[in-house]
Amino acid sequence: LAIEDIHRFRDEFLDMHPYDQSELFEELNETERHLVYSYLSPEEMADVIEHIDKDRVGDVITEMNPTYAAEVLAEVATDDAVDILNDLDKDKVASYLTIMEEEAADEIKDLLHYEEKTAGSIMTTEFVVVTTEMNVKQAMRHLRQEAPDAETIYYIYVVDQDRKLVGVISLRDLIIADGAEIIEDLMSDRIVSVSVGDDQEQIAQMMRDYDFLALPVVDFQHHLLGIITVDDIMDVMEEEANDDYSKLAGVDVDAAELTSIQAAKNRLPWLIILMFLGLFTASIIGRFEATLDQVALLAIFLPLIAGMAGNTGTQALAVAVRGIATGEFQKQGLSKIVMRELTTGVIIGVTCGLSIWGIIYIWQGTLFLGFVVGLSIMTTLLVATVSGALVPLLMHYFKVDPAVASGPFITTINDIISVVIYFGLATMFMQFLI
Amino acid sequence: LAIEDIHRFRDEFLDMHPYDQSELFEELNETERHLVYSYLSPEEMADVIEHIDKDRVGDVITEMNPTYAAEVLAEVATDDAVDILNDLDKDKVASYLTIMEEEAADEIKDLLHYEEKTAGSIMTTEFVVVTTEMNVKQAMRHLRQEAPDAETIYYIYVVDQDRKLVGVISLRDLIIADGAEIIEDLMSDRIVSVSVGDDQEQIAQMMRDYDFLALPVVDFQHHLLGIITVDDIMDVMEEEANDDYSKLAGVDVDAAELTSIQAAKNRLPWLIILMFLGLFTASIIGRFEATLDQVALLAIFLPLIAGMAGNTGTQALAVAVRGIATGEFQKQGLSKIVMRELTTGVIIGVTCGLSIWGIIYIWQGTLFLGFVVGLSIMTTLLVATVSGALVPLLMHYFKVDPAVASGPFITTINDIISVVIYFGLATMFMQFLI
Numbered sequence: 001l002a003i004e005d006i007h008r009f010r011d012e013f014l015d016m017h018p019y020d021q022s023e024l025f026e027e028l029n030e031t032e033r034h035l036v037y038s039y040l041s042p043e044e045m046a047d048v049i050e051h052i053d054k055d056r057v058g059d060v061i062t063e064m065n066p067t068y069a070a071e072v073l074a075e076v077a078t079d080d081a082v083d084i085l086n087d088l089d090k091d092k093v094a095s096y097l098t099i100m101e102e103e104a105a106d107e108i109k110d111l112l113h114y115e116e117k118t119a120g121s122i123m124t125t126e127f128v129v130v131t132t133e134m135n136v137k138q139a140m141r142h143l144r145q146e147a148p149d150a151e152t153i154y155y156i157y158v159v160d161q162d163r164k165l166v167g168v169i170s171l172r173d174l175i176i177a178d179g180a181e182i183i184e185d186l187m188s189d190r191i192v193s194v195s196v197g198d199d200q201e202q203i204a205q206m207m208r209d210y211d212f213l214a215l216p217v218v219d220f221q222h223h224l225l226g227i228i229t230v231d232d233i234m235d236v237m238e239e240e241a242n243d244d245y246s247k248l249a250g251v252d253v254d255a256a257e258l259t260s261i262q263a264a265k266n267r268l269p270w271l272i273i274l275m276f277l278g279l280f281t282a283s284i285i286g287r288f289e290a291t292l293d294q295v296a297l298l299a300i301f302l303p304l305i306a307g308m309a310g311n312t313g314t315q316a317l318a319v320a321v322r323g324i325a326t327g328e329f330q331k332q333g334l335s336k337i338v339m340r341e342l343t344t345g346v347i348i349g350v351t352c353g354l355s356i357w358g359i360i361y362i363w364q365g366t367l368f369l370g371f372v373v374g375l376s377i378m379t380t381l382l383v384a385t386v387s388g389a390l391v392p393l394l395m396h397y398f399k400v401d402p403a404v405a406s407g408p409f410i411t412t413i414n415d416i417i418s419v420v421i422y423f424g425l426a427t428m429f430m431q432f433l434i
Numbered sequence: 435l436a437i438e439d440i441h442r443f444r445d446e447f448l449d450m451h452p453y454d455q456s457e458l459f460e461e462l463n464e465t466e467r468h469l470v471y472s473y474l475s476p477e478e479m480a481d482v483i484e485h486i487d488k489d490r491v492g493d494v495i496t497e498m499n500p501t502y503a504a505e506v507l508a509e510v511a512t513d514d515a516v517d518i519l520n521d522l523d524k525d526k527v528a529s530y531l532t533i534m535e536e537e538a539a540d541e542i543k544d545l546l547h548y549e550e551k552t553a554g555s556i557m558t559t560e561f562v563v564v565t566t567e568m569n570v571k572q573a574m575r576h577l578r579q580e581a582p583d584a585e586t587i588y589y590i591y592v593v594d595q596d597r598k599l600v601g602v603i604s605l606r607d608l609i610i611a612d613g614a615e616i617i618e619d620l621m622s623d624r625i626v627s628v629s630v631g632d633d634q635e636q637i638a639q640m641m642r643d644y645d646f647l648a649l650p651v652v653d654f655q656h657h658l659l660g661i662i663t664v665d666d667i668m669d670v671m672e673e674e675a676n677d678d679y680s681k682l683a684g685v686d687v688d689a690a691e692l693t694s695i696q697a698a699k700n701r702l703p704w705l706i707i708l709m710f711l712g713l714f715t716a717s718i719i720g721r722f723e724a725t726l727d728q729v730a731l732l733a734i735f736l737p738l739i740a741g742m743a744g745n746t747g748t749q750a751l752a753v754a755v756r757g758i759a760t761g762e763f764q765k766q767g768l769s770k771i772v773m774r775e776l777t778t779g780v781i782i783g784v785t786c787g788l789s790i791w792g793i794i795y796i797w798q799g800t801l802f803l804g805f806v807v808g809l810s811i812m813t814t815l816l817v818a819t820v821s822g823a824l825v826p827l828l829m830h831y832f833k834v835d836p837a838v839a840s841g842p843f844i845t846t847i848n849d850i851i852s853v854v855i856y857f858g859l860a861t862m863f864m865q866f867l868i
Contacts (some may be wrong), residue, residue, distance in 0.1 A: 017624060019644045051643070062598065142608050143798065152645075154588050169606055171588070171605060172581050175574070190449060208672060209485070210453045211665040213588075213647060230664050231645040238642060241675035242756065247680050247840075249752030250745055257753060260777035267749045268782060272595040273814075274745055275786055278738030285734040292733055296726040299733035303849050306737045310744070311684055311708055311842045315701045317685030319691060322676065340557035343694035348702060352709055362651065381705075407683075408745045415737050 006039050022051035030063065037064055042071035050080050054255060058087045070096045074104035077151055079124040079232060082111040086121075111226075116134060119203055120196040122236065123226030125219045126151045129159050130183055132166060135177040143171075152229050155214045158187045163192060163258050164215055165224040193218045196225055201325060203228060204236045212279065248314070248407035250274070270408060277412040281419055288423035295433050297364075298426050300420070301373045304356075309380040309418035310346060310411035315390025316341060324396050334393065338386070345385030353378030368432040372425050379425075380418040387414065440473050448478065456485035464497065471498055476505035484514050489690060492521045504530045508538035511585055513558040513666060516545040520555075545660075553637055554630040556670065557651045557660030564617055566600060571613040571737050586663050591622045599625060599650055599658040599670045627652045632657055635759060637657030637662060637761075638670045642723045678755055682748070682841035684708070704842060711846040715853055722857035725864060731798075734859050735807045736853070738790075743814040743852035744845035746782060750775060750822025751844050758830050770828065772820070787812030802866040806859050813859075814852040821848065 013021060013036075025036060026049050037045065049072055052060060061069050061084060073081045073096055085108065086095045093112075097105045107125050112118025116247055130139045147153050156174065158167035167187030175362045177186055193216045194203050207230060209213060227260065242254045250270045257263040284432065285292070285302075291328045292298060320337075323329035329337060357374030361367055447455060447470075459470060459482050471479065483506055486494060494501050495518060507515045507530055519527045519542065527546075531539045541559050548554025562580045563575045571722045573590065581587050590608065592601035601621030611620055627650045628637050641649060641664060651660045684704045691697040719736075721724070726732060754771075757763035763771060789810030795801055822844055 001822075006474060007489070015624060017626060017644060052644075063690070095654075105808075140609070147606050147610055153609075154835070171609075175609070176578050176581055177589075177603075190451060192451060201808060208668045210451060211485075213664070224537075230668075232648070234642045234668065234671065237671050241671070241679070245675070245679055245682065245752060245756065248679065249748050251749040253752050253756040257757075257774075257778075260774045260781060262479070263753070263774065263778040264781040264785070266753075267746070268776070271742065271745060271782065271786060272789070273748075275742060275790065278741050278792075279797075281737050281741075282734045285737070286731075289730065289734070292730040296723065296730050296733070297720075299726055299730070299736060300723070301717070302718045302733060302736050303715050303740045303853060304709070306740065307712050307715075307744075307846060307849055308705065309740075310845070311705060314683050314842070315685040315705075318679060318685055318687050318696070319700075322679065324689040325690075339608055340694045340697065344697040344701070345696040348705065351698070351702060352705060355706070356709065356713075358767060363713075408748070411744070413739060415741055419737060 013040075013199070018047040020053045021048045022053075026052060026056065033060070033063070037068060042068060043075045045072045046075035049076055049084075054083070054087075057084050061088070062092070064096060067099055070099035074100050077124050078107050078111055078126060079122055081108050084122065084308075085112065086116070114196065117200045118196065119194045119198045119200065119217045119228060120225070122200055122203075122232050123196075123228045124232075125226045127214075127216075127224075127227040129157050129224065130169075132158055132182075132184040132187070134165070135179065136174060136177045136181050136183070136186070138185055139169075139174060140179075143174075148198060150193050151227065155212075155227075157216050157224055157227070158183055159224055163224060164222045165193060165218055167191060192214065193222075194228070195220065200236045201240050202327075204233050204240065205260045205325075205327060207233045222388045240325070244325065245316040248318060248321075250408035253292055263370075268306055274408055274412055277416070281412070284416060284419055287334055287421065288427060291423055291427045291430060294430065295369075295426065297369065298423070299432075301360075302422070304423050305373065305376055305380060305418045305422050306415045308352065309379060309384045309414040312345075312381045313384035313388035313410045314407055316344075316385045317392060317406060318387040320392045321406075324392060329393070334397070337389065337393065339387050341389040342382075345382035349378040349381035350383060352381055366433075368429060372422070372429055372433065376418065376422040376425050379421050380414070383417055383421075384414045387417075443473055447474075452481040453485045455482045456487075460486060460490065467494070467497070470663065471502060476502060477509045477758055480509035481779055483510055483518075484579055488517070488521075491559040493520050495620045496522070496681065497631075500529060501533055504533035508534050509544070511558050512541050513556055515542050516555065519546065520550070531798045548630065551630045551634045552630065553628045553634065553651045554659070555664060556634055556637075557630075557662045558585045558666075559651075561658075562587055562590050562659040563658065564590055564603075564619070566592055566616075566618040568617045569613065570608060570611045570615045570617070570620070573603075573608060573617055574610045574613075577608075582704055585661065586648050589646075591650050591658055591661070592617055597658060598656045599627060599652055599693075601625060602650070625650065627656075628662070629654065632829050634670045635674050636761070638667050639759075639761060641667045642671075673758070678759065681755075682752060684842035706844055708842055711850070715846070715850050717849060718853055719857065722861060725861045727802075728864065729860065731803065732806075732857070735794075736856070739807065739810055739814060739852045739856050740849045742786065742811060743818045743848040746779075746815045747818035747822035747844045748841055750778075750819045751826060751840060754823040754826045755840075756825060763827070768831070771823065771827065774821040775820050776816075779816035782819060783812040783815035786815055796840060802863060805861055805866075806856070810852065810856040811861055813849060813855050814848065817855075821851075 018283030051055060082279055097109065120134065126149055128143055128150045130142055143153055143156065153169045156169050157165060157170065158169060160166050166190045168191050169183065169187045170423060196217050214227045214229045215258060216224055218226060219225055246253045251267050255266045257266055353374040357370040357379050360373055391410060462470065483491060514776050531543065545554065555853060560583055562577055562584045564576055577590065579588055588605045590603050590605065591795045594600050602625050603617065603621045607620060626644055630651050630653055637649065648661045648663045650658055651662060653659055659848060680687045689700045691700055754763065787808040790811050791804040794804030794807055825844060
């Protein structure tokens, strides 16, 4: 009976797409998962592992019997194996690599060196290579042999004797071609490749622009080291988009928030930092207590001014962050961008400042309160626009990766600046206000 | 000499990748562009057009001689042609379709019906289809014929006599297989397909999860209508990511901001709406003028409370928007999510509220001011958390596509709520504050 059950499970499970297998697997409890390990070969389990959630896959590997885990890791695509191992303890990694058969272990070790988020860390070494002097028939025969293991067979890379990349040919062109034709005559030598240290976001942009399914990765002497396939790039795009979004929102939107404890843990750190920045703002306003005591009416425009400064700064920040990510800003040059943001800030500031002045004059009938609020808006929006754009630009220029939460940070800084400007102006013009 | 120039231009230009061609083309002035139209065949120009910036391609088509434009549009991949035509005036579209050869025009007309952002609007009809009874050799021969025009040849779809989708086979499996084998025995009948009305974001998520290079699009009777390829999905991912990001920032980050006039035009609309919301906040605070006059010190915590409420709301909003986009929230059910956000709001509110109370007591020495600020923070953070999550959830539930700028909108609404709570509590406890 038990053996029949195993057969039935294997029949149904292996008939599903690996992604569906992984979805089902993630819903099992520990006992059931251990049964699955005993039912599936390491090769079959590797397909499941490749589709399991990144945050959970480390735990899954760790709970397996180490020999089985090592065999599974050897069967997983090299780039995925490296991703998994990068999140595990170093001694665990060492023990898996020792148990693993040498060839697979060596391939993984080669990739473990590369810095995170570079071409090297997302490339795979399972690609198909032919040499210039082969003919189409030989190349096709070679391709058929390599097909089961290769990550993609739709681009075939051509190398010379030194393993330097000299050309590329698509499978589409290969199957249309005559069997006797020589690869060198067929291949395209207009190769678009990336360097092993290139940033993953830049590579994603390139793949999207050129509509490639894979890109070759080379070292500085143009030796072919690996390839990056489009499915990995889709993950990169999702990761980078989540990253930008998280920074603007001041919360990691990709973190598991299944319980309210997890959610609070995810959100509280930045809230507490911002709380202290808010207390700092409060202490600055406190210094203007005398001004406030004289004209309590000043307080009613405080959220308006701080809110406008925050929103304007966030807009400028968002435009700059995307401009940098798409490479649009690099094309234009720093001085041109700063000049443009300055002029934009003036236009926005003057428009909003004058409107507010007019509205407050009509509403409250006091010319000078409107003047102080209008002038404050004008100045703060100018400062907020320029600072919102400059902060990410300077960070990019000095190659500092901005920490999480640049959005609320810029907002809070602009809060403080706006408060100082507002109460500063109010104190200056106090004689006209009372 | 002129003819030599043309030859030299063609040699160099056509040797570039279409994306590089388009980059170069976009830097030309009108006279130069017209020269390019006269040098390149419609087919060659189609490659350039497919890579030109979406915002500019309409102008480029319009400035061409209409017959040439129609020929170019006929050569462009059908889905791209539809994208271009969707942005043009209806009478222009009609005239291009009239000039165009009938077959191409019919294909485009079929796709023009589909609603934007659905599978139908991004699919292409240039795919390769074989029937179940063909053998591998026949299928390969058919494939070689279709290859030059097909958008992808790496998945071959299998249909029955009624053109219903019954299977799929990858080119990888096809080239490994023996020539005499029958397609029906080789194909996988575990087909993952999408419906023609499915949302593009959902499809992108699917393609990323399953690592497909293409997905078949079917109608409700499972007739094969078209395919969606991974390069189009990468554009969708970029578009959706920009869209979410723009909404959070309150500015279209994908709009051309090459001049400060363009930048101001892009940013001012939402700033002006938010200005009026800010004035509304001001008028609410104005109602508490008596309270403010009595305890001017209340004003110094105004930016802190409003800022914290805004940030908390934005966090909850961002988590909910991403949860909806990835499908994570749909799995969990509305009541579970609302309960979790409620508890999270309580945890966050109590933590921050108690901290603030303690800090203000130590700092200012007044127990009751701290109590009012702390209680306000506690209540507003709870409200902000729940409202931040509920607004996108309800919008999704009622299938309302949130307008641009949900981020600043939520922030400003929470500003108003926080001000009412703060001054309401202060007025209630006034006897203890003075």
